[in-house]
Amino acid sequence: MIFETLDTTGHEQVVFCHNKDAGLKAIIAIHNTVLGPALGGTRMWPYQSEAEALNDVLRLSRGMTYKNAVAGLNIGGGKAVIIGDPAKDKSEALFRAFGQFVDSLGGRYITAEDVGIDVNDMEYVYRETEYVTGVHQVHGGSGDPSPFTAYGSLQGLMATLNRKFGDEEISKYKFAVQGLGHVGMEYVKLLRERGAAKIWVTDINQALVDKAANEYGAEAVGLDEIYDVPADVYSPCALGGTVNEKTIDRIKASVICGAANNQLATNEIGDELSRRGILYAPDYAVNAGGVMNVALELEGYNRERAMRNMRAIYHNLTRIFEIAERDGIPTYAAADRLGEERIEAIGKLKLPQRTGDTRFEGRIRGGH
Ligand code: NAD
Numbered sequence: 001m002i003f004e005t006l007d008t009t010g011h012e013q014v015v016f017c018h019n020k021d022a023g024l025k026a027i028i029a030i031h032n033t034v035l036g037p038a039l040g041g042t043r044m045w046p047y048q049s050e051a052e053a054l055n056d057v058l059r060l061s062r063g064m065t066y067k068n069a070v071a072g073l074n075i076g077g078g079k080a081v082i083i084g085d086p087a088k089d090k091s092e093a094l095f096r097a098f099g100q101f102v103d104s105l106g107g108r109y110i111t112a113e114d115v116g117i118d119v120n121d122m123e124y125v126y127r128e129t130e131y132v133t134g135v136h137q138v139h140g141g142s143g144d145p146s147p148f149t150a151y152g153s154l155q156g157l158m159a160t161l162n163r164k165f166g167d168e169e170i171s172k173y174k175f176a177v178q179g180l181g182h183v184g185m186e187y188v189k190l191l192r193e194r195g196a197a198k199i200w201v202t203d204i205n206q207a208l209v210d211k212a213a214n215e216y217g218a219e220a221v222g223l224d225e226i227y228d229v230p231a232d233v234y235s236p237c238a239l240g241g242t243v244n245e246k247t248i249d250r251i252k253a254s255v256i257c258g259a260a261n262n263q264l265a266t267n268e269i270g271d272e273l274s275r276r277g278i279l280y281a282p283d284y285a286v287n288a289g290g291v292m293n294v295a296l297e298l299e300g301y302n303r304e305r306a307m308r309n310m311r312a313i314y315h316n317l318t319r320i321f322e323i324a325e326r327d328g329i330p331t332y333a334a335a336d337r338l339g340e341e342r343i344e345a346i347g348k349l350k351l352p353q354r355t356g357d358t359r360f361e362g363r364i365r366g367g368h
Pocket of ligand 1: 145178179181182183202203205208223237259261291
């Protein structure tokens, strides 16, 4: 059964990690290492079944292959899940046992934080393996990726505005921003600094809404009202799946561009956006700033360089829009195509990533 699934998904390797004493049940999925070692976070979640955990890790790791490829990184796609409740089941032994499994892969898989995991958990993983990104800055880590994700999203936004309207003057447009967390608030700040004509915001957390209103002059609207405002751009920066059958008729914006993952409920919604002439900036291309930032840790982290690299997101979006036009396909499909084309072209140049690859020796530990 599993191999049948892997035939379809195209994964290279799936590792089941088990340590009874530490209570570890984890799965590491390496989807594709043609471009480089597989990089992707570890998620801890109380999965109801092993099948659910397996599905999730296979889906997420495949997504990382596309995201990393489109971001122009020399990085492949992978992901890990730990089955357990982050509120109850965490321990030093658990994360160190997990770290040993990551280490056993010799750099084919490099981990990072994801849902349910924080920088303190990663400290334990780091004791067992150097194949970790997003560790504390004292170890040469890059710290919170959110400002980079927000700045990268702004680059993606400018490319999208340019495509749709022929200019990228933020000050000419009105924005609806859903979610004012780590990324959303910074994004609102960047929009304000560039003189956005109007910013509507919403969040479950009233304190964040007040902050956006007081500090950045945004207008607060209710959670459900964000779809109805007469914005030019809808920027989802909270949850996935908000562009769906129920919201599509309400969204007035002619551009959708934001940082949230998995914005489209289904591919059919993406097709419909395209039919309606609403320009959708593919989420994983827009929000790649975070992964581009941690990827730099592998070469020796440099914050200024990381900020400069964010400009690539502008060009990636432009390329995606060109492919959509060239092939007559919706933008979400064009993003996948860009990723596939890059893997194919670069894959012809060199062999897949192997254990012992020396390209990433310059990283964190030992400072060599
Ligand atoms: P966060 O948890 O800091 O912020 C999310 C915010 O959304 C919170 O303030 C929350 O209250 C709000 N929210 C939740 N449900 C809402 C709803 N129904 N309506 C309005 N607001 C709601 O998360 P974040 O790090 O800012 O990430 C935001 C999104 O961007 C997520 O989808 C995340 O997967 C994606 N993303 C983040 C990064 C990063 O660097 N942090 C990188 C890539 C993608």
